[in-house]
Amino acid sequence: MDIFHVLAMIGGLSLFLFGMSVMGQSLERRAGSRLRTVIEKLTTGKTAGLITGLGVTAVIQSSSATTVMVVGFVNSGLMTLRQAINVIMGANIGTTVTAWVLSLAGIEGSNMFVRLLKPSSFTPVLAFIGILCYMFSANPKKKETGAILLGFATLMYGMEAMSGAVSGLRDVPAFQELFILFKNPVLGVAAGALLTAVIQSSSASVGILQALAVTGRVSWGAAIPIIMGQNIGTCVTAMISSVGANKNAKRAAMIHLLFNMIGTGVWLSVFCICKAVFLLPALDHSVSLFGIAAAHTVFNLLCTLLLLPMTGILERMANMLIRDSKEEETAPELDERLFATPSIALERCREVMEKLAGTAMDAMKESLDSLENGSGALADSIREKEELTDHYEDILSTYLVHLSTSRIRAEDSAEAAGMLRMAGDFERIADYGVNLLESAEELRSKGLKVTEEANEEYHVISSAIREALDHSFQAFLENDRKAAENVEPLGQVIDILKEKMRTNHIRRLQEGSCSIHVGFVWSDILTSLERVLGHCSNIAGYVMDMAGQNMNLHESLRDFRNSSPEFEEKFQSYLDKYDIRAKQP
Numbered sequence: 001m002d003i004f005h006v007l008a009m010i011g012g013l014s015l016f017l018f019g020m021s022v023m024g025q026s027l028e029r030r031a032g033s034r035l036r037t038v039i040e041k042l043t044t045g046k047t048a049g050l051i052t053g054l055g056v057t058a059v060i061q062s063s064s065a066t067t068v069m070v071v072g073f074v075n076s077g078l079m080t081l082r083q084a085i086n087v088i089m090g091a092n093i094g095t096t097v098t099a100w101v102l103s104l105a106g107i108e109g110s111n112m113f114v115r116l117l118k119p120s121s122f123t124p125v126l127a128f129i130g131i132l133c134y135m136f137s138a139n140p141k142k143k144e145t146g147a148i149l150l151g152f153a154t155l156m157y158g159m160e161a162m163s164g165a166v167s168g169l170r171d172v173p174a175f176q177e178l179f180i181l182f183k184n185p186v187l188g189v190a191a192g193a194l195l196t197a198v199i200q201s202s203s204a205s206v207g208i209l210q211a212l213a214v215t216g217r218v219s220w221g222a223a224i225p226i227i228m229g230q231n232i233g234t235c236v237t238a239m240i241s242s243v244g245a246n247k248n249a250k251r252a253a254m255i256h257l258l259f260n261m262i263g264t265g266v267w268l269s270v271f272c273i274c275k276a277v278f279l280l281p282a283l284d285h286s287v288s289l290f291g292i293a294a295a296h297t298v299f300n301l302l303c304t305l306l307l308l309p310m311t312g313i314l315e316r317m318a319n320m321l322i323r324d325s326k327e328e329e330t331a332p333e334l335d336e337r338l339f340a341t342p343s344i345a346l347e348r349c350r351e352v353m354e355k356l357a358g359t360a361m362d363a364m365k366e367s368l369d370s371l372e373n374g375s376g377a378l379a380d381s382i383r384e385k386e387e388l389t390d391h392y393e394d395i396l397s398t399y400l401v402h403l404s405t406s407r408i409r410a411e412d413s414a415e416a417a418g419m420l421r422m423a424g425d426f427e428r429i430a431d432y433g434v435n436l437l438e439s440a441e442e443l444r445s446k447g448l449k450v451t452e453e454a455n456e457e458y459h460v461i462s463s464a465i466r467e468a469l470d471h472s473f474q475a476f477l478e479n480d481r482k483a484a485e486n487v488e489p490l491g492q493v494i495d496i497l498k499e500k501m502r503t504n505h506i507r508r509l510q511e512g513s514c515s516i517h518v519g520f521v522w523s524d525i526l527t528s529l530e531r532v533l534g535h536c537s538n539i540a541g542y543v544m545d546m547a548g549q550n551m552n553l554h555e556s557l558r559d560f561r562n563s564s565p566e567f568e569e570k571f572q573s574y575l576d577k578y579d580i581r582a583k584q585p
Helices: 001-029 035-040 046-060 063-076 081-094 098-104 112-118 117-135 140-172 172-180 187-197 202-213 222-231 235-241 247-278 289-321 336-340 342-373 378-407 411-445 452-478 481-511 516-547 553-563 565-577
Strands: none
Touching: 001 046, 001 140, 001 202, 035 202, 046 063, 046 081, 046 289, 046 516, 063 081, 063 202, 063 235, 063 247, 063 336, 063 342, 098 202, 098 289, 140 202, 187 202, 187 222, 187 247, 202 222, 202 289, 222 235, 222 247, 222 289, 235 247, 247 289, 336 342, 336 378, 342 378, 342 411, 342 452, 378 411, 411 516, 452 481, 452 516, 481 516, 481 565
């Protein structure tokens, strides 16, 4: 075998691995929110978990990716360890789909229908359709579909290039001796595990074995142990992913390893016993591409049938191997392992955003109470909530920025950008809550009193601010455009209230019923309320942007004010509801 065949084999392998990576990532992005829905519907039932793991792996074409996903879910508290076991078992079956697709390259025959089934017949058509979708379509979903087709075409061209390059090995004595050596089951398992551990994909390593089978020198006796070893090698990815995770996430990765090692140990023993007792001559026959796909599927099904009734035992074994520490572990709010599935990572971000928003709203309302009721009992609660919003905003911003740098769908990118902007607004609302608290504390510490008239005015604007907070929170929480549309007209009314309150305050100063020291604090209070309203308006605007798939906040608000017939109606309604008369001195 000359240098040119070696280069052709390396080139084919490179195309094969690249095509598999592109196709898997594109399938995952194309599935998008559907993956999120599948995980959300996951139950503790064995069948549901098994089907979920099988389906997700069949979609993204990688059991390693699915298992890494599961480790991230367990680490984030999105999935229990018992659920993870069932999904991991399903993933091992789902990964066999790739081998069946690749086995189409082994179809032989002169019949027109049979020839059409060969990848060499339909791959060029798929590549052409794929490049048209990828290069000339503006629709993100069509572009992803194009990337899937291009990835598949590259994968199949790489497979054919590998098969063509290694076909010359059939008469090389060293190659024949290598596969005679692999007839030793232990060496075969070791070889399969090592190859898969290096390339971190059992689907890819099975594909390489199928390419080598084209030589006709790979026997059933050599192929079966290698396939068993490949299942062990694929555990490396999950084990690496579990580094730095909590105990349950480490246990999920350990269960993946235990499942494959126990399954391989049991069925390898059965294989060796049958081989020794029955002297099966078929094991010396050459294995076909279809035979490898069938062996891969049967082995994974047998492992699942063996261990599915023993999920409790697997869980106890993992608990024994990875014991609880004395320090109590808490699940991280946001886990970077979820970057493997951007749609799930975004869903987790939204859960943290809801905590941030709810905490900020509570802090602001408590601050309004502290001013209205003159009570200092809420001070610690308000400051604790403000610190918590700082924490949530910090981790969200960092996580969303990192997530945005990865290749994600246009819809996910827009959602991430919206959450990133809203996180800052919610955090600032809590900040202004502390400002209001400080104003209340200043009034109490200096023994300053506001007039009865000022108290009544504050009660009116406080009620209006509370309603604006409720509308903006509902708009975010339920992605409710109707609730968002209430904020802008209410904001216009609050602006009018604020100007009337300033006018009345100047009158009171002129009359001598209010001191200048109270006036400074009063001015700070109105400024804080004005800023809170601005952030409520921003949040409502972002919701309207996302509903209209428009990321121009000011344009969305301006269009609503100027062109919506509902705006004037809502404005007048709020004007009647919240009324303060500006009295003349």
